[in-house]
Amino acid sequence: MALQRGPSPWEVSLWTRREESLPAISAALPGCRVSCDLKIAVEGADLIVLCTSPRAIENSGGELAGLIPASTPVTDAGSVKVRIVAALEGALGGRFIGAHPMAGSEQSGISAARPDLFDGAVCILTPTPNSDPQALAAVRDFWKEAGCRVSEMSPASHDMAVARISHLPHAVAAALVQAALSKNPEVAALAGSGYRDTTRIAIGPEALWREIFLDNRDALLSAISDMQTHVEKLKTAISGGDEAAIEAFLREARNLRAQGNE
Amino acid sequence: MALQRGPSPWEVSLWTRREESLPAISAALPGCRVSCDLKIAVEGADLIVLCTSPRAIENSGGELAGLIPASTPVTDAGSVKVRIVAALEGALGGRFIGAHPMAGSEQSGISAARPDLFDGAVCILTPTPNSDPQALAAVRDFWKEAGCRVSEMSPASHDMAVARISHLPHAVAAALVQAALSKNPEVAALAGSGYRDTTRIAIGPEALWREIFLDNRDALLSAISDMQTHVEKLKTAISGGDEAAIEAFLREARNLRAQGNE
Numbered sequence: 001m002a003l004q005r006g007p008s009p010w011e012v013s014l015w016t017r018r019e020e021s022l023p024a025i026s027a028a029l030p031g032c033r034v035s036c037d038l039k040i041a042v043e044g045a046d047l048i049v050l051c052t053s054p055r056a057i058e059n060s061g062g063e064l065a066g067l068i069p070a071s072t073p074v075t076d077a078g079s080v081k082v083r084i085v086a087a088l089e090g091a092l093g094g095r096f097i098g099a100h101p102m103a104g105s106e107q108s109g110i111s112a113a114r115p116d117l118f119d120g121a122v123c124i125l126t127p128t129p130n131s132d133p134q135a136l137a138a139v140r141d142f143w144k145e146a147g148c149r150v151s152e153m154s155p156a157s158h159d160m161a162v163a164r165i166s167h168l169p170h171a172v173a174a175a176l177v178q179a180a181l182s183k184n185p186e187v188a189a190l191a192g193s194g195y196r197d198t199t200r201i202a203i204g205p206e207a208l209w210r211e212i213f214l215d216n217r218d219a220l221l222s223a224i225s226d227m228q229t230h231v232e233k234l235k236t237a238i239s240g241g242d243e244a245a246i247e248a249f250l251r252e253a254r255n256l257r258a259q260g261n262e
Numbered sequence: 263m264a265l266q267r268g269p270s271p272w273e274v275s276l277w278t279r280r281e282e283s284l285p286a287i288s289a290a291l292p293g294c295r296v297s298c299d300l301k302i303a304v305e306g307a308d309l310i311v312l313c314t315s316p317r318a319i320e321n322s323g324g325e326l327a328g329l330i331p332a333s334t335p336v337t338d339a340g341s342v343k344v345r346i347v348a349a350l351e352g353a354l355g356g357r358f359i360g361a362h363p364m365a366g367s368e369q370s371g372i373s374a375a376r377p378d379l380f381d382g383a384v385c386i387l388t389p390t391p392n393s394d395p396q397a398l399a400a401v402r403d404f405w406k407e408a409g410c411r412v413s414e415m416s417p418a419s420h421d422m423a424v425a426r427i428s429h430l431p432h433a434v435a436a437a438l439v440q441a442a443l444s445k446n447p448e449v450a451a452l453a454g455s456g457y458r459d460t461t462r463i464a465i466g467p468e469a470l471w472r473e474i475f476l477d478n479r480d481a482l483l484s485a486i487s488d489m490q491t492h493v494e495k496l497k498t499a500i501s502g503g504d505e506a507a508i509e510a511f512l513r514e515a516r517n518l519r520a521q522g523n524e
Contacts, residue, residue, distance in 0.1 A: 175496055179488040192365055197462055213508055256443045256444070257462075
């Protein structure tokens with residue numbers, strides 16, 4: 001949708017796993033080629049974008065390599081990069097350029113598609129010393145064309161950063177829902193926008209997030225340990241009735257949060 | 263603003279603490295009486311609504327009692343109810359009816375006012391055996407007129423419920439900001455809507471939230487302990503690579519969250 005907005009719309013071809021998804025995709029993206037047959041979907045492509053779950057992306061390199069010319073650039077939209085980049089560089093070489101657009105919602109499937117989903121979102125590219133410069137340039141252009149602001153870092157730096165800015169918030173939102181509602185689910189009826197916003201992402205698909213959590217296990221565990229330290233610090237301040245410590249904790253959070261503000 | 267939308271707008275009189283706020287309030291609410299003198303603000307009122315911080319509400323009963331007729335109903339908008347209701351019933355008797363509209367944002371001041379702020383929000387009233395039935399009816403009508411759906415529970419039940427559905431999310435959002443950004447604030451530049459939504463309320467005013475946390479200390483500490491239990495459970499599942507346990511945790515959270523959905 002994003003690529004078909006401009007004066008010279010891209011020619012888009014989609015692969016989908018399930019036959020029953022084909023009519024909705026064709027209806028949402030008129031003029032696009034849609035198929036459950038990977039060979040048909042990738043035929044003639046100048047650029048391939050892998051948008052399945054992390055494990056499916058990791059395992060797709062071998063089949064893909066047999067279907068496309070040796071120089072076709074390939075990128076992806078997976079949330080964890082060290083494992084994906086290692087697997088795909090292994091299967092496809094330097095024309096694979098890992099990417100992670102920091103966009104999306106708790107929803108999934110074609111019904112969640114929006115032409116402006118990527119507008120202004122950061123897309124992190126994770127080139128390595130093996131990366132082919134022409135493939136990198138093509139992939140950079142692709143994500144810019146979709147609406148993203150492109151930045152680059154190593155796969156390892158990416159995984160450490162998103163453990164804190166993306167995967168930790170998801171883990172915390174899931175734990176918060178349970179702490180808020182497990183003992184008395186009826187309090188959900190009293191929820192205001194504070195609870196709703198802090199927990200919205202906990203509606204995301206659990207099979208996808210299970211893969212993400214395990215693919216980024218070490219960095220996420222480190223982030224969760226820091227979360228535990230900060231929660232304990234606040235709990236100690238509240239328990240001790242320490243007005244100055246509580247206020248300092250909340251002030252520090254407010255100041256840090258202002259940096260990430262829209 | 264909400265009370266002046268209908269066919270028969272209410273006559274509204276406002277008290278504000280700071281002289282310098284008067285011009286902005288008068289501009290935002292034309293036709294309303296505005297004063298820093300409590301005696302002028304409450305003169306002739308049929309109903310009084312206390313909207314300051316919890317401690318200021320608790321301490322306002324004595325002065326207010328000397329300025330208004332003995333039968334004037336009084337309500338409030340404080341986030342914690344046991345302490346406020348005890349203090350205000352002591353000073354004003356059964357015509358004080360505690361209330362907590364579950365609406366608002368991380369913003370404060372007259373610039374955050376919106377005519378539709380209360381539309382559809384739950385307003386919890388906390389009458390007690392001491393409550394005057396006529397005052398309760400008047401206060402119920404007032405919050406309905408502002409746009410709220412009114413529900414009732416005891417002050418103690420209210421405080422336990424909001425510890426989990428409102429105060430815990432605030433504490434968790436503040437701790438999450440620190441865990442996400444303390445070690446490397448630059449990752450804020452990569453934030454997507456997940457981080458932004460889960461941490462938005464951490465921008466709220468720390469002096470107000472320090473009062474709320476301490477006024478509801480025991481119930482909040484219990485909720486924080488449950489949060490710690492759930493975080494530790496998820497951490498153990500991730501650490502052990504237990505796919506089934508991670509997915510079950512996230513599924514449980516998704517199912518619980520669906521109950522509180524808009």
